[in-house]
Amino acid sequence: MAKTQKAAVLTPQGEDFPRWYQDVVARAELADNGPVRGTMVIRPYGYAIWERMVAELDARIKATGARNAYFPLFIPQSYIEREADHVEGFSPELAVVTHGGGKELEEPVVVRPTSETIIDSYFAKWVQSYRELPLLLNQWANVVRWEMRPRVFLRTTEFLWQEGHTVHVSEQDARSYALRILTDVYRDFMVEVMAVPVLAGRKTARERFAGANTSWTCEGMMRDGKALQMGTSHELGQNFARVFDITYLDEAGETQFGWQTSWGVSTRLMGALIMAHGDDGGLRLPPRLAPTQVVVLLVRDEDGAGEAASAVARELADLGLRVELDARTDVSFGRRAVDWELKGVPVRVEIGPRDLAEGKVTLVRRDDGSKSPVPRDELKTQVAAALGAAQAALFAQAQELLASRTVEVGSVDEAREAAQSGFARLPMSVVGDEGETALNQAGVTVRCLLGPEDGLPDPDGRDENLAAVVGRAY
RNA sequence: CGGGAAGUAGCGCAGCUUGGUUAGCGCGCAGCGUUCGGGACGCUGAGGUCGCGGGUUCAAAUCCCGCCUUCCCGACCA
Secondary structure, three states, rough: OOOOOOOOOOOOOOOHHHHHHHHHHHHHHOOOEOOOOOOEEEEHHHHHHHHHHHHHHHHHHOOOOOOEEOOOOEEHHHHHHHHHHHHHHHHHHOOOEEEEEEEEEEEEEEOOOOOOHHHHHHHHHOOEEEEHHHEEEEEEEEEOOOOOOEOOOEEEOEEEEEEEEEEEEEEEHHHHHHHHHHHHHHHHHHHHOOOOOEEEEOOOOOHHOOOOOOEEEEEEEEEOOOOOEEEEEEEEOOHHHHHHHHOOOOOOOEEEEEEEEEEEEEEEEHHHHHHHHHHHEOOOOOOOOOOEEEEEEEEOOOOOOHHHHHHHHHHHHHHOOEEEEEEEOOOOOHHHHHHHOOOOOOOOEEEHHHHHOOOEEEEEEEEOOOOOEEHHHHHHHHHHHHHHHHHHHHHHHHHHHHHOOEEEOOOOOHHHOOOOOOEEEEEHHHHHHHHHHHHOOOOOEEEEEEEEHHHOOOOOOOHHHEEEEEEEEO
16 A cells, blocks of 8 residues: 555644644544534434434433433513523523514514423312422433524524423422432533543533522533532422412421422533544544444455455344444555544454455554454453453543643632633632632633532531532533 | 634635635545555545625625534533
């Protein structure tokens, strides 16, 4: 094969991280921009990854007892306006429909930015007795929040998500459910499937969801040291129950307002996946999430290599792995190798005449680029081992990044400085309200509050007694 | 929404300052041939309302006005 100059596949991360991100999205065929500002087209490969996320999350959500339902895209404008904090938080980013059927509507309808108000108006109708609680619902839907500064997957005007909405008999019950979602659904998925270490903590008052009493979050660190809020779970108290009149009769026959939660993760997780693991060669997918875990790459169809490649692909698929066979020998080997690397497929099995003659195949790991000859009869165990090792290695690398770019500081000034390259930790009592304002003015925010040993804070604990993690965020 | 940059073939760009034949180049794409273990090479070829709308002019990719979109930096958010 003629030697040619190896052009950079992507803008290197170190040169221009945002540009690198754009390049990956385009070259790995994840998404395109839509024609309307802030909208996106999710391409088949990107959507396949999202579908894997949905499958894993949906199973965990259902394991907590929630069931799926679907509520309308259009919400009467008056609904949104009922809860004061909620209106104030969302009105700047609402898309409002004023015309329908060729006529001006008597009451404009809002395209849902989130569904608390419409779902709660039905909860009010459905909930009668303490015997029916808790009521645990989830919906997979698209929502619209008009964005000033859109960025594919991270901040789009329309995005896909899951939003859970629940009603409980007590504050305690609502709280423990909100926390269960945070840890057993979100954190578990992010850590175990996405291989992204996250800090699970509480939001400060000013970072809270519009209408919530308490917001809990999972924050991840991207490879450029910036924070990404990957999922949130909110305790809504009785705020919405009071305005939507969600009441039930308790055991004593007394009328009570319900206690509520809401929680969501979105296609922003795609951005987290890209930026937490991607390198200069493109995406690096953790095997548990990858739509294709193993690609069997036929080098050249000679001496029975083609048959051998199909046999290997079948063999691996029979193990229950997600396998793809690439027998496109009319496309050069190098090009195909680069393409699969861009797409982040965790393990590649290369088979050509040379391997065949030696009774082996070549196993290549995407996460570290290692190549090793593997005897045919050891292939199954070696592939399984490589997948396990790749999953662990990606998590370990991300964890090391988080650890090495998080520093303990003692003042707001030091925190602002440290946040330029990662996270800073300091007591919230040192930050205070003025400190938080000062940080915000420098483009830095308190990402979350943590308890002792980086654990979840005591829900009743005061902010001043907690550790603040501050950083720049997407 | 404020400040900056940019929209010319699928992608990346030149041409615009100083208006004037048929709008070029690289990559990609199609056909044929030679290749084939890390983005192969040659030949032939297809592909363009120059972002959209208006204006100036005998003549606009080029000059003027408006709008849309994208990227970067700030205020809001999953």
